[in-house]
């Protein structure tokens with residue numbers, strides 16, 4: 224794949240590690256060999272997947288002459304944190320619109336990512352009710368900034384448009400290169416599936432390098448059919464942009480929705496177990512909203528015998544651990 228045709232900043236420091244997880248594999252019965260791709264170790268304050276996407280989105284903003292970035296997310300959004308971080312680094316103002324998806328969940332003095340928004344000097348935070356039209360809210364903010372003489376640029380939630388998702392096509396190519404180097408044959412890749420850019424980018428990148436490794440997403444909010452359609456649509460758009468000739472087949476986009484629990488960002492028992500198990504066996508810190516629920520899915524699929532004995536399964540760790548500090552009570556209760 225040729226990424227050089229697109230504006231791109233250099234936020235990566237080379238490939239993120241792929242590590243084996245022998246203790247976790249053993250704790251789950253030892254039939255499946257688990258590996259982890261450490262995108263939690265990506266640069267950007269606190270790490271996580273949005274750095275790959277922002278390489279392209281912020282480059283596009285700079286190319287268009289922007290001096291202010293507007294984006295949106297939930298009240299503990301990692302995407303908002305990383306957008307604030309890279310904006311700070313680039314000398315851009317950052318404005319956040321936060322969606323209170325769980326009523327009463329926004330607290331100005333909350334820990335976790337919320338505290339980091341402050342530290343990273345975001346210029347404004349507006350909190351809107353769950354279900355608000357976030358693009359309309361961001362456009363309103365953009366109009367106000369433009370009227371004040373600024374040049375605003377809107378990055379959609381999760382940076383999950385075709386520009387941002389390209390960062391995960393890069394990741395798929397990087398992963399395949401590492402696996403070839405390691406002589407490691409992976410049978411299946413598991414990724415969290417949220418605003419869909421990660422899942423779509425991985426699917427398109429895998430097709431683009433003809434890697435042939437099946438990728439499954441674990442949902443964090445939506446039902447299976449709804450999420451699969453969102454990922455599929457974004458994949459088609461990205462495949463077109465990158466000129467991936469094979470395209471993406473609808474049946475290649477697979478999501479599991481059994482691990483969402485009562486809803487987005489709401490803790491589940493299996494998430495708490497997954498976060499504790501990864502910490503105790505591999506000293507890997509997951510997060511309560513995304514990687515914790517995706518790992519709960521991975522663990523359940525291993526226990527259910529979804530993967531044939533002897534399989535090598537790679538888990539994409541998308542980061543998010545700063546959010547743990549906003550959920551300490553959840554883990555201390557369990």
Ligand SMILES: *Cc1c(COP(=O)(O)O)cnc(C)c1O
Nearest residue numbers: 301417418419421513541542543
């Ligand atoms: C945003 C996010 C995800 C989900 O990625 P999408 O591209 O939005 O699907 C997963 N994990 C973490 C930690 C995130 O912040």
